[in-house]
Amino acid sequence: MVMGLILGTLQLQEKSQQEAGLFRELSIAKQRIQLRFANNTDLMQSMGREFIGSNNYDKAKNNFTAEAETLVHANHEIIQILWIDEKEQKQLSIPPSNIKLDWLRTPNNSPIVSEALKKAIDLSAATNRAAFSKYLTITIPGDELVGKEIRDVFWQTVPQFSGNEIRGMVAVLYSTQGILDIIPGELKGQYRFTLITDEDKVLAISSDKNIPKRAFSNQTSLDLGVLSPNLSLRIDTYPPPTNLSFRMLIGVVLGLSAFVVWSLWSVLKQMQVRQEAEANLRAETNFRSAMENSTPVGIRAHDMNKMITYVNPAFCDMTGLSADELIGQKPPFVFWPEADKDALNEKINRALEGSMGEEKKAGIEGSIVHRNGTIIQTRTFISPLINEKGKQTGWVTSLIDISEPKKIRQELAAAQDRFVTVLEGLDASVSVVSNETGELLFANRFYRDTFGADARGHFDLVGIDAVAPPINSELESEEIQLLNESTGISKWYEVRRRFIPWVDGHLAQLLIATDITVRIEADDLMRQHEERMQFTSRLTTMGEMASSLAHELNQPLAAISNYCMGVAKRLQGHMDPSVQNDILPALEKASSQAHRAGTIIQRIKGFVKRSEPQRSSCDINDIINDATGLVEIEANRHRLSIRSHVEENLPKVDIDPVLILQVLVNLLKNSLDSMREAYPISSRWSAPPVTISADLETSTFPAMLRIQVRDTGAGITENVLERMFEPFFSTKNDGMGMGLNICRSIIESHQGRLWAKNQMDEEQIKLIGCTFTILLPLEITDSGASA
Template sequence: MSKTSTLQLRLVEAFKRMPSLRRFIGSRLVYTPLLAIVIFLVVMAIILGVLQVQERQQHEGSLFRELSLVKQRIQLRFINNSETLQSFSRDLAQTENNRAARDKILSQVQSFVLGNPEILQLIWLNDSEWRQWMVPPPSRNTEWFDTVPQANEIDRELKRAIFLSRETNRPAYSQVISLNVAKDDPVMAERQSIFWEVITIFKDGEAKGALAVLYSTQGILQYIIPPELKSQHRYSLIGRDNRVLAISSDRDTPTRSLSNETSLDFGALGPNITLRVDTYPPPTDLTFRMLLGVVIGLSAFVVWSLWSVLKQMQVRQLTEANLRTESSFRRVLEDSMPVGIRAHDLDKRITYVNRSFSEMTGWAQEELLGLTPPFPFWPAELHEQLMQKMSGALDGNLKSGIEGTIMRKDGSRISTRTFIAPLIDDKGQQSGWVTSVIDISEPKRIREELSATQERFVTVLEGLDAAVSVVSIETGELLFANRYYRERFGDTAKGHIDLAGHEMDPSSIFHFEGDNVDALAGLPAMALNQTTEIDSEEIQLRGDTTHWYEVRRRYISWVDGHLAQLLIATDITLRKTTEDLARQQEERMQFTSRLTTMGEMASSLAHELNQPLSAISNYCMGIAKRLSGTNNPLSSELLPALQKASDQAHRAGTIIQRIRGFVKRSEPQSKPSNIADIVADSVGLVEFEANRHRLKIVSEVAGNLPAVELDPVLIQQVLVNLLKNSLDSLREVYPLSSRWSAPPVRITADLETSTFPSMLRIQVTDAGAGIAESVISRMFEPFFSTKEDGMGMGLNICRSIIESHHGRLWAKNHTDTEHTRLVGCTFTILLPLESGHISKSSIGNTDESKQSTENSTS
């Protein structure tokens, strides 16, 4: 290590030994930012206060200017109105005798009133104070001031203003008159506060009348003040006793709103009215508020950060104390454990070793620090090998450790196993590696001896072609199993117990309680006392119908002294299968002999019956011919009967001829055939039996079916067999007394266009009892039959015939969804329209490969 690193370590250790100095410095460092925060908050508060005062002063100055502007507009309006009215009064005095000129002046007066909406009424009074003319003209709506409860007060104030105007020869005003009007009437609300202005009409120094104008205080605010000013402030007219005469808006103003007021100067003869202005809540100053929010947020964040630093310092002090305790504990633990530990930096240089590693190698700690590979405790001839292992472990390729050899300082050697893990610092970065070394010299020697013995034992048992297993009698645990057993029965004792016939099942043996009961009760005494091997027995496991085993077993004492059972099971399935095949072949030969005899008998019977039937037909035809030439009255009754008898005899001969051709043995002959004729012949062969049992057969053949290349005799054989099976199914469901209501057996022929290319489809459907699920999977197997007198060859031969035509045959049940029961079955045949050569070898084939359950597909 360098001198600089050593000096830094000494400074750190010295600093760690002065906790009081560190706490003092830490506390001073904490108070400094706290003082800075307090100063910052005070300065910001002063700045914000000054800005607030300046903003208020600006608002007050702006409010005063706007108030002065409004006052000037109102006073200017009244001065202009007074001058205009004085001009009208002079013109009226000069046109007293000129009616046309007077009417023109009155028209101008009317336009003047209409152009000043704050004027509610203008009246022209003569020298006797009688009303000469009014604008608006006299009506019920314009004489409202004569009908209100305060009409006398209005008239009194008008006369007072007239008197003042005559005496002073100037425009005079009355005092403001407040009327009690309905708030919901907008017209009368405008007339709530009114006052008069009177202009005396003089002619030659003598009063000839007066012009009286009635003003509305609400109209003054509404029509004289600009809307943009009223939207920013609320204006009010205040009378005597601070009574509100008119207000520009009903909006409330804030408690601390700015306000100002001034007197409206109408002269010495004017009303005592004060104009007041109040500010609405100013629009939100986003900049100021954002600045204030940012300052407050930053201050709060700094305070929270300071508090967090204080908490972190407390946690850090506590962590340092715990770290010192932990370091002391770890140091003692590392020095006391028998595992050697050393640390490496990223250059593989040793930076730390514990006492156990020094004792293991014989080298002192000071001698090992700073060394790089190859290390002196590595044997010289293993340097390259150990370097490769170490590099692979450092790269993370070896997860189970490095097994190697350490050469002690005295020259002796020990076997070790080294485990390497990355050393991560407090920043989460790797700063090196930590290795732990374990002395495995003695365990390695014992393991090698046991491994050799175990290898010999396992090699023999694993090579056997028989399942060998040992199961504990007390716990039922599988103590040993060779490869053959594991492949067949898995890693549990269930296969052993099943092969033993549950003879030593712990659940059935150890169910007694008490000391006076034999612990081995339930086990066969002869098996426990035997000295020779028990005779073998052949066993087929429950649920496994494909394998047979020859089982030998005996009880042995296991390595721990407890009783166990040894079992050896040899698979004899091939031998059993061979025996079964030989027995089945013998049974098939017997059935074939019976079938041959039955065919010969059927052919002889058809030949013998054909001649009597031909004679009966001939006799009937001869008698009918003899009777047709006579005038015997019975001829008309006998001839139809004889004709029917002849037809029935001919029909019986046709049926026997078909039976003869059906049972006649011949080679398969493929030729273009009409499927309609084959269906008709098949129905004819079975129809006699159907009529005998009071059942019906219905055939439906689609029109324009193409001729199909097939053997008609073989296909007819299949259809006859399927039709007879359907009739038998109906006979089981419907007794003889109710067969009149039984649905007929249907045989249909059409094209199956859902496949490509299209195929010929023949279906035989009945409404019988259906086929049970346990039967439908095996009904095409040879020699399988559900009938007591059946031989089990019919459906197997049918499927062989259809497959020889490259077609398919299957069955599908019909289910009543409402009652969840079987209501019949449909056999479906698919034949290619362009068939190839018929395979003779496949007809009647009963090999196991033909036992696939195509019947279950739909």
């Protein structure tokens, strides 16, 4: 059987080598054909570019004709080359149709050849690539030799571009029989090549000679281009004749087989003699076997090479293996656990070498694996085996089953599994991380579904990158918020943690995290409702205070104004003219400011009551001058300055001058406060001034009046910039947080906009001040007035 298998293998190997050689030759032929078509396409592109790129048509035509004739004579697969202009008209034909190509004009061939050429031209024009036509079967009457060589033909069209436009095409008529001439002659002498289509239609064949049934064949697809039709190349070969060496090999195999049969017959004779000797020994060993089989202790014997030579039934029951499977094994044994093989192998080597010392008396603790996978814990005792001559011939080992502790551990494991099942069913995350290594020791289902299978989620809940040393063993509880980076959803967790001793004796951190997002959201919603109620209450109180203050302050301000005017009238005509020129203007200004203060209070009172601004056509230059005049005294007191710039010929705007003046005064004071914080008092005289400017914003339609208050202070932080216009929000210790909110409300009541933007130093990347921008419409619409 072995010899027969060898012969079959050799024959298969020889067949495989022949098939590999056949595939290699087929690949060579395929590469030659593909390379020829690629070269032809490149030549067509080059010829077409020279033709359409030349300024001399006659010279270009002669060059194209010469190159095409050379190509037709050099390549047997090319029948004809045509130059077709951009109107799809044939301009050149190489060779001319009247030279050995009369069959192209026959009634049977001309329509199908022209139609195939037309379809190839349309396909090239649509795809801007070289395209192929379908295969055409033509007939050439009167010339059997030419008809055999030119039976199946097809067109290839190569578009020629000038810029992005097609200026013409080169069309090539190929013969399928000529394609086989591309294959080297030595290959065609050894193999038969056939061109076939997808429908197994034979287009061309290199030889008409039939091949025997045992011939090897292979087939591959010819990819001639992107838009080429499917064409396959098949190769057939003849098997080599049976040689003398193969016959000699068969003879040698038959001889060896006869020798094996004779050897088996000799061995059978020797076995008969041996059986007689074994019968005598069997009687002597039966008594010993009866004693060994009656004990529950597993016994096995080893020779001096540590190979098992004997096992009793008790040992077979321990391992679940038969005696035949056990006898002959050497360490490491198959019944040893895979993980303990190295350790057990070291122990038995030390025991057999006699280096165990006192440990030998206590036995060797280990474990064996039953065939069904059960692990049995054992204790092994080893003693030398001495023959009748007093010479040691091996060892005898006895094994005692000590698996009872294993049963106890299994019960503990079952209890642990029940406990883990309970933890897996909790709707809270439970995780344990080693305090020494940071390794995730345990994680329940909720933790794995929420944070994954690593310790990263545990550390995120703790808020640190590693487990901190324990301060105490008490249960610590806190609430934290985590953002899920994959979903972008933020959740709140109530985290309870404590340090516990793990099963290996090392300290570990237990963490229980409960999702309290719903509760936090409910608390936050309740807090927002309370804040809205407080905000509404404070706004109501402020409105009442504004009304009360307006009522209380109007009378003192009116009295001040009357007193100032009365004093001015009494002083007129009773004082020195020089003194009168100094005192009377001051008294008039004081009376005017008292009157203005009363007007401001009345406007604020009306604004709180949601009344409309009292608009009038105003010059913004006058309002800016009044604002800078009111704030300039405070600026000089703090060693700061204010500079105004108003664009010339600004149109008048329909606004409430008192309210807009109050807004500009508020913004200028805020800018002065920012400058005071940014510059110490010793360097304020050199500080840049606070600037207020007015111009037209033409980027909007219609154009609007733009007022900007700019300072070079410390700027505004992002968190303050987001909330600075909210009611009752202030960064000043004595501020009420209503100034900027009222300013924005005043501007919005004028259908305008107010915002703030920090100025950045691009080189040093730092804040260099802030700019408040006001946009006011030049004309107030009716919809805006009613709003």
